[in-house]
Amino acid sequence: MQTHSVYADYSATTPVSQEVLQAMLPYFTESFGNASSIYQIGRKNEAAILNARANIAQCLGADPKEIYFTSGGSESDNWAIKGAVDALKMQRKRHIITTAFEHHAVLNTCQFLENHGFEVTYLPVSSNGMVNPQDVEKAIRSDTAIVSVMCVNNEIGTIQPISQIGEICHEHSVLFHTDAVQAIGNIEIDVKQQNIDMLSISGHKFHAPKGIGVLYVRNGINISNLIHGGGQEMGKRAGTENTAGIVGISKALEIAVSHIAEKNERLTPFRNRLIEGLLQIKGTRLNGDRIQRVCNNVNISIEGIEGESLILLLDMQGIQASSGSACSAGSLEPSHVLTAIGLERESAHSSLRLTFGENFNETDLQYILKVVPECVEKLRNISPLWKGGQK
Amino acid sequence: MQTHSVYADYSATTPVSQEVLQAMLPYFTESFGNASSIYQIGRKNEAAILNARANIAQCLGADPKEIYFTSGGSESDNWAIKGAVDALKMQRKRHIITTAFEHHAVLNTCQFLENHGFEVTYLPVSSNGMVNPQDVEKAIRSDTAIVSVMCVNNEIGTIQPISQIGEICHEHSVLFHTDAVQAIGNIEIDVKQQNIDMLSISGHKFHAPKGIGVLYVRNGINISNLIHGGGQEMGKRAGTENTAGIVGISKALEIAVSHIAEKNERLTPFRNRLIEGLLQIKGTRLNGDRIQRVCNNVNISIEGIEGESLILLLDMQGIQASSGSACSAGSLEPSHVLTAIGLERESAHSSLRLTFGENFNETDLQYILKVVPECVEKLRNISPLWKGGQK
């Protein structure tokens, strides 16, 4: 029955590419030594890690000593924020600024810190999903320790004015952290030019495996450890080095950043046509700015239907997509991102996110534009909330 | 020149076995979906994780809901201790009991907590490397939150009376955590029978990959999250699930626990002969109890020579071993484990740890017994501290 298939959930996760897997494989079996050991198979792993650190630093405009390996984006976000405020607690900096539509790795970290005596300002975002740098400036206080604003929102794909926000933070001597998990491979990152003090990355969002991430921490900034123990990662993050993962994320990042221009050129027209095509369906709206968004993200609300059932119908037709972020799937809460941009809870339950990969093509586009309206029609036919456009 | 080779540093890390690698491979590429997604390739991963959780629970005598996946032993240790004391802070439980010879993942976590208002008792260990349960009992106070004592010491391989210590903790309503990183595959673990409330495991110590670990937390015990964010791991540990690693550690644990008896039977005689053979070298002593030790650990101090140079000479002869724990290699500090069992700093610098694998054989034994004395002789010839046994 199913005539075609399109995985359109690249923002949730991506497959490990063959090139990355091949680079990793030797480190599972032959070259498995502990990178902290002094004999040769250990030193060989140490050399592979040094190499990866240097390579990643170059991809981000950083220094190798500023690159720390973690278990993923969530750990990086947690470490950056908790580590920074812990290191600053003697200076009585007990205020944190973030936004209402961050990933839960940031939001729940902030909430945890609220329970531990910190105060958090959650900045609003505009109806097109943008953070206003002026809002950041207004929120900064003398006791502000850190500002955390994401580079690219994971649900609606909007690209934030990171560089300006960083500049404002530096003018006020406040640390600036950004969650760049969804930015890698889509937009250029240069930590120095963009005034970034700390930056989180997660490998599996760009064809490296799950369970490996990076935190960039600018030289001279001291953050407390999140995971204490052995002297790995220059004494800042304990745990036997995941050499295979480290080699994998290095290779994947290199490939991702070298294809940004090509990817944007290729995908932007598809994204635009997809948006136009889907907005032909009655009772739909685009979530997030039409221009200031990454080239592979489309997010629409569709009146009268509920997201999960649409996702399942689409899956049966070979299209993998998501509704709200993958992390909140299975929860009944409407997406906090969509409510942050002003959607009613009902429309927040009715969203469809399509995020596509480098190889997205004309056939994929046509297939989605054929199948989505059919599935929407089917669900609207049984919906008590849909009266053909006039509720 | 090199006639044979023996990797004898299994306590530092192990290669991923072919069986484990094969189990993992599909999850990197074909079955890569996000386990939290609701479409089929996501649900397939979710099912693989559920399976792994159940399998691991069975291996440890636990309930699947008591098994949480982490990024390794260090994270598990950090989470168990920090999470427990944070959850208990309202009850004013500000005292922690551990031992002087724990892994740094435990010791440095405790030190961090000392800087945050907690008090820590570091119990002494006997000269043969054993913790006395009575010492635990004496140290317990009304404000003791948690006791953390390792199952098996990573340097000297001594097996601790975990079950008794757990019983004492429960009599006094104190939580009991054990770092079982070095126990897996060597001794039987049954968390219920052994009165264990929390238990840490690291995959790469038993042929799973680096970067994956487990924390067992007994039902009904509430610990604060260490990594906040998405709802993964029943809301207790955020981060997109490392499905490949999870499938890998499950497979590896299953294999490890099903071979404990066989491994002990096979390796104990080798261990004993190795100890006897090496103690033939003048000016040597065994570190750690001769009987209460895992079947694959030999640790001796060798007067007059320094550990790192011995390790390098051995490496040139194809023998990979370590001196002190792998984690402290590169640091000039003598092993805290060896000083804890009463060695002078000099002898603590002169240790050799051999930890061997399942396939260790007669040739390996003979080779080690030939090469080690030669290398020791060579180094003693240039040592100012060696006068043929009479200093």
Add this chain to the structure above:
Amino acid sequence: MNYSQKVLEHFVNPRNSGEMENPDAVGVSGSEKCGDITRIYLNIKNNIISEAKFQTFGCCAAIATSSVTTELLQGKTIEQAMQLTESDIVQALDGLPPDKMHCPAVAEQAVKSALSDYQAKHAKKGKLL
């Protein structure tokens, strides 16, 4: 989230879906805010449910639940229908994932609400006559 074959089948081919013209009773339950809303329509002849239809806004489980519920209602007396329980519905679907166990309550409530609607109207009519 693993749905039984039965659930998926009802989801893809829902029975008795859509609005009913001139129903004898209508019941609504759930809340759009929670992401679930179900309307049950009944035709009742001689105390027996001769036809049941539904409309649902909600997840796969909610839709399958409504669909199977309309099947279960068919041919039942009002008294029998009143006794329909959540677990009858779950059983008819060969089970539901733990996260979705709230769905049958929504359907059950919609049915109850339709039936009391009918009984109220009927009682009134009876009295008036």
Add this chain to the structure above:
Amino acid sequence: MNYSQKVLEHFVNPRNSGEMENPDAVGVSGSEKCGDITRIYLNIKNNIISEAKFQTFGCCAAIATSSVTTELLQGKTIEQAMQLTESDIVQALDGLPPDKMHCPAVAEQAVKSALSDYQAKHAKKGKLL
């Protein structure tokens, strides 16, 4: 920890190692507690180092450092030997890993201590005669 070929070569085949019988000067440096101890022996004829030997308890870098130091000393005058620096030693080894940069200081100090030992004895002798 990556050692140069030169370091490894000196480590595996140390030059001039072992105790010297009847040395003209002996110097010791380092501390066993830090894991490093080096003894330098010198034979000195007419103000020139005719023979240098060493004994070292320590890591690969410490042993290689001592070994190369004895080579550097051979044939030098006392004044030249006094000017031997850590960086001369590091250079002679084609570099050392960052963690091991303390080793040359131990060797240098042992040399200095041997030389001052010699000068002290020599000066005394001169005065006595």
